[in-house]
Amino acid sequence: MNERQKLLTTVQQIVGTLAKLILHEDASIIPQFEDETLKVEVESKESALLIGKEGKVLESLQYITQRIAQRNIPEGQIVRIIIDIAGYRTRKEEEISKLAKEIAERVSKSGQSVLMQPMGSWERRIVHMALKDEAKLVTESEDTIKGRQVRIKLKEGGQSSSGNEQPD
């Protein structure tokens, strides 16, 4: 077995064990490499529970899997693990980029910046990626009381957008 195959088996075992210990049921775990990222597809009758509110359980499952897997691979080698459950991330990715594009259009028209709802790093990245080719706009993450939020605004030197500080 080569290194990658060994890692796939290890990660499949880790996610399988975690899911089983949490749900007391077997889940289907399919890990595969996409370039340098190890993607794991999970399917279970209890998918909703394993995703959790706003994907919080899924994020934790991914983080713990990453931490455990990291201890099983040679020093210095890093592998990025992405877990998806019942297509949740794929759906969320489509939703967020659609929303980001709608807001971008509004910002372009009005010149007023818009602060999006607080989101995790993975979701904020979707916004940044969705709008990276917008010549007139920039996206910036800001720390607020509510968490990290992405602001979509016109590029400096573009139309004036002063007086647009909105708490929400």
Next chain:
Amino acid sequence: MKEFIEYVVKALVDHPEEVSVTQIDGEKTVIFELRCNEGDIGKVIGKQGRTIKSIRTLLGAAAAKAGVRAMLEIVE
């Protein structure tokens, strides 16, 4: 739930043989007390508490499935 905590913590620390989890059953809430080698506590807590927070979130899901509330405390 106890098994889950033991599996995760043992997989993260340098001294898995020193990991012990005590379960205290309440009426609606189950409390788990975790003990491990002093040098491993940092590994269980993680940077900015991210690891222990994740373990607690997953424990919450396991508890929801079992129809109870669960708490996890690290005993030093």
